[in-house]
Amino acid sequence: MALKTIDALQLAGKRVFIRVDFNVPLDEQGKVTDDARIRAALPTITYAIAQKAKVILASHLGRPKGKSDDKARFTLEPAAVRLSELLGQDVILADDCAGDGVVKLARELREGQVLLLENLRFHPEEEANDEGFAKELAALCDVWVNDAFGTAHRAHASTAGMARFVKEKAAGFLVKKEVEYLGKALGNPARPFVALVGGAKVSDKIKVLENLLARADTVCIGGAMAYTFLAAQEVPVGKSLVEKDKLELARQIMDKARARKVDLLLPVDHVCGDAPKETARRVVVADRAIPADLMGLDIGPRTLDAYRQRILSAGTVFWNGPMGLFEQKPWAEGTSGVARAMAQAKGVTVVGGGDSAAAVEQAGLVDQMTHVSTGGGASLEFIEGRELPGVKACED
Ligand code: ADP
Ligand code: MG
Numbered sequence: 230m231a232l233k234t235i236d237a238l239q240l241a242g243k244r245v246f247i248r249v250d251f252n253v254p255l256d257e258q259g260k261v262t263d264d265a266r267i268r269a270a271l272p273t274i275t276y277a278i279a280q281k282a283k284v285i286l287a288s289h290l291g292r293p294k295g296k297s298d299d300k301a302r303f304t305l306e307p308a309a310v311r312l313s314e315l316l317g318q319d320v321i322l323a324d325d326c327a328g329d330g331v332v333k334l335a336r337e338l339r340e341g342q343v344l345l346l347e348n349l350r351f352h353p354e355e356e357a358n359d360e361g362f363a364k365e366l367a368a369l370c371d372v373w374v375n376d377a378f379g380t381a382h383r384a385h386a387s388t389a390g391m392a393r394f395v396k397e398k399a400a401g402f403l404v405k406k407e408v409e410y411l412g413k414a415l416g417n418p419a420r421p422f423v424a425l426v427g428g429a430k431v432s433d434k435i436k437v438l439e440n441l442l443a444r445a446d447t448v449c450i451g452g453a454m455a456y457t458f459l460a461a462q463e464v465p466v467g468k469s470l471v472e473k474d475k476l477e478l479a480r481q482i483m484d485k486a487r488a489r490k491v492d493l494l495l496p497v498d499h500v501c502g503d504a505p506k507e508t509a510r511r512v513v514v515a516d517r518a519i520p521a522d523l524m525g526l527d528i529g530p531r532t533l534d535a536y537r538q539r540i541l542s543a544g545t546v547f548w549n550g551p552m553g554l555f556e557q558k559p560w561a562e563g564t565s566g567v568a569r570a571m572a573q574a575k576g577v578t579v580v581g582g583g584d585s586a587a588a589v590e591q592a593g594l595v596d597q598m599t600h601v602s603t604g605g606g607a608s609l610e611f612i613e614g615r616e617l618p619g620v621k622a623c624e625d
Contacts, residue, residue, distance in 0.1 A: 232408055232623060233399045235273055235374050240282040242340060246370035247273060247401060248387045248619075250379040250603070251288035251308040251345075259301070261311045265590075266379070269603050271315060273376045273401035274343070278316070283338035285370055286312075287326055287346040287387050288377065295353030297325075309345045320345050327352060327365050335369045355386045363390035376401025378604040381619030382611075392622035400623040403603065408620055410600035411611050414579040415444055419544030425536060425567060427452025428550030428584065431475045435482075436613035437549060442485055447492040447543075449536045451528045451552035451563060455496050458483065459517065467501070467519035494536065498529025500553065500560060507557045527553025528563035537570040546571055549582040549612060555591075564588045572597035581608035 235245075249270040254262045261267070277284045293303040306322055313320040319342075323331050326346035338344055349355040354362030363386040367373065373395040375381070380388050381404065392398050400408070414422075424445040426434055431454040441448055450458055456469035461479035486493035498516060501523035502509035512523055519525050528536070533552075540546050548571060552563035565588070571578040572594040580589050580598055583605025595601050602608035607617060 240280040243371040245282040245372045250377040281340040289350040297351035358390040367391040367394035373398045378407040381617040382607040384618035388619040389622040421446040423543040425548040468524040496532040499525040500527035526560040533566045540570040545577045568592040
């Protein structure tokens with residue numbers, strides 16, 4: 230179903246509540262260290278301003294657990310400061326997200342002005358999706374717009390609950406872009422469709438793998454989960470992380486791939502260490518089998534080459550899950566190599582998952598991908614084939 234977006238609505242003179250994801254990282258002085266999430270919401274915000282809406286923004290930040298006693302740590306003030314710089318106009322920061330003071334501020338808003346409500350999660354009713362709280366938020370506005378893809382997999386008062394109590398609703402441009410790219414990559418991919426799946430655990434990615442097996446032509450496995458697959462084929466994997474209770478599942482996944490004629494590629498060589506540490510001895514093992522005293526911490530150079538060839542000749546590449554313990558330099562090459570290959574690829578390239586997106590960012594290649602999802606958990610649930618409550622709530 231086509232998602233209705235903000236540009237389908239008349240906004241002039243209306244109070245438009247936009248749920249954004251301003252859950253940004255802060256330094257010790259309370260300065261925003263990465264404003265990517267704020268910038269990702271700008272197209273929707275500037276559109277609403279240009280349409281002469283009275284703009285009300287709301288977000289969560291961190292995990293204040295329903296309390297405002299640590300307000301200095303969880304306030305959205307740093308985000309308000311950064312947003313104001315980016316917009317080149319004042320942003321009014323409310324000292325709460327509900328209550329008489331906020332009602333008054335919302336009422337007094339003029340066309341084109343921007344009001345940012347204080348952290349939604351200062352109230353336990355937000356995450357509880359409390360109906361009374363949802364009604365209170367809805368009473369602030371005429372139009373509800375969800376542009377917080379990062380929390381779209383959560384049914385909270387501001388991300389889903391309040392949609393029932395507003396006159397008009399729509400998705401913002403970021404949510405639309407996410408749903409479009411992730412949806413197109415999975416639903417109607419240019420072929421061959423090559424998926425790369427890595428990360429720590431098979432158990433985290435069962436549904437992701439199953440959904441991709443039904444759609445992809447090739448699935449390349451990397452990360453720690455590769456050792457569970459190798460162990461399931463009785464390949465020795467030394468001290469590598471193996472989920473012993475998932476061996477049967479790994480076998481079933483491999484059987485399914487065969488039955489569906491999906492090429493399921495596993496590492497043929499490895500970068501190993503004697504411990505998962507930056508200072509560990511680094512050994513390239515030029516074989517599928519890993520010696521007993523070592524653990525696999527990254528895909529090896531021949532594996533990277535094989536995966537790179539698939540990436541370069543793909544119509545669509547979808548990647549979720551780092552190829553190794555990429556946070557530590559000795560084991561980062563497989564992950565950065567995949568990111569570079571995707572950056573060079575001619576096909577559509579889409580990255581989902583929090584750590585994978587961080588790896589692409591670390592490599593400085595975000596701009597060279599077709600789409601890097603801003604939603605970690607939300608993008609995974611989307612790829613699992615689940616309906617996201619924050620997206621569903623935008624539909625009539
Ligand atoms: P995403 O957030 O992109 O979905 P995951 O959360 O599934 O990715 O996995 C990322 C984590 O997996 C990273 O912290 C990475 O260090 C870890 N990882 C990947 N390969 C290995 C490995 N061989 N050994 C230990 N940890 C690994
Ligand atoms: Mg992760």
